[in-house]
Amino acid sequence: MAFALSIPLDAAQGPEFARDVCLLMAEATGLDRAQVLIEPDRRLTHEEEAKFLHLVAERRKGKSLAHVVGHVAFWNRRFRVTEDVLVPRPETETLIALALEEPFRDLLDLGTGSGVIAVTLLAECQDAVGIACDISATALAVAEGNARSHGVADRLHLEQSDWFECIGGDYDLIVSNPPYITEDAYADLAPEVLHEPRIALTPGGDGLAAYRAITAEAQTHLRPRGRLIVEIGYDQGAAVAELFREAGLDEVAVHADLDGRDRVVAGRST
Template identity: 55%
Template sequence: MTPTGLILRDASVRLRAAGVEDAMRDARRLLAHLLGIAAERLVVDMPAGLSAAQEAEFAALVARRAAREPLSHITGSRLFYGRAFQVSADVLDPRPETETLIEQALQAPFRDVLDLGLGSGCVLLTLLAERGEATGVGADLSPAALQVAAGNAADLGVAARASFVLSDWFDAIEGAFDLIVSNPPYISEAEMAELSPEVLHEPRMALTPGGDGLSPYRVIAAGAGRHLRNGGRLLVEIGWQQGPAVQQIFRDAGLAQVQVHSDLGGKDRVVSALRSGASPG
């Protein structure tokens, strides 16, 4: 039986050679996943050694990470706003920057919310978990993404207040909402070549719309007036250099009080707007 410490050391060396940042951290997380324990419990619960079968399984996990497959795709889970979400290669990995969208959405009350480009459901389902009386609709063009989101809704106990629609943006959406949120694909075609190998494992349709990366905002702005109640809010995540362009798109669509909000790193991350009129009653 090979000592576990030696196995971890060898794994971190392999991951570092493959260009993985924080190689030892990822090696420890992979081992914790294999053992079915929290990574922070390895200090007290790590076995002295692994069986031959465990060692072979761990080596396979390390090989996947060395190929730059995202850690979350290997473990099947990613933390977002303090909650664990199922993830897969069919959805965009939840990112800390997107929590800025959550924080802004929670600044005002809402009874119902529409999430365009649902993905894993991390935005919609977090908002429903934080607002126990609210209901929500999630729209996505990917049936596989809708399945992942439905599983997350069940895990978080909000399935009764969430519904999911296969839709190309607003095409299959009916009715109006107090709040519309979206983390759309916004990476420009030119920027795709600069992405890390991990990001390129994620679905292309969730990363880029092609061209200048702004086409989703034009579609969202054009349809928001029909699907926001008077006084309803629109919140979208943006690339850090897209604030002025998205602001202008929203203003040209007749939206009011258009603002840019920064993430914790000080970069532009969210654009908010309001449909003119009295606040929802």
């Protein structure tokens, strides 16, 4: 088999799938995408061909590209992902950028999943330490691997906990990208998203349960003037900001992502 992208594609899978075929070819061969595009006549080895066809078959099952290849790029780093964790989205970088606007000595990442938020923040802030918790032991195993890969394992403690249940201490910064999709919206998600763990996508109901749990206890775990920063759905800014205010947080603000959609709510302890 040559590099030429002659794999028959179902029309329903559309141009995104065709683009992904090129990325899967790069994954199978260990080359970058540019090399795949400029060397269409290069022949694959038997091992490369077998790996490529396996990856294409997995993508055809409706799995996300990240889950098929087992990794995703985030904040200029590569993170391992499995079907036990949410695939990090570019929009979450809005939270990272906001968190890095001020120094912090320690952080707490609630519902860490792959660990992408805590690991990225600690990698950017070499003097900081943190705790990352998740209710899922399998998610914590993925986070542990990512912490090791990026050299922050000695500064990040992982804890199995349902939000603050097993968490003590006070922090300069609490961050979270919790499940926020409503029960009604969950039914309409794309098939590839449904390969991600339901518990990481939706709490059911109106999608605000995690924010209620987080804001109810955040003040008791933040140092004076400490910050709480959470990711939200594009239409949840007003509702989550009100929960922040009801919890007594100051300087509550809704921040947009690069597409101009509400994406993060931040507040400060009194």
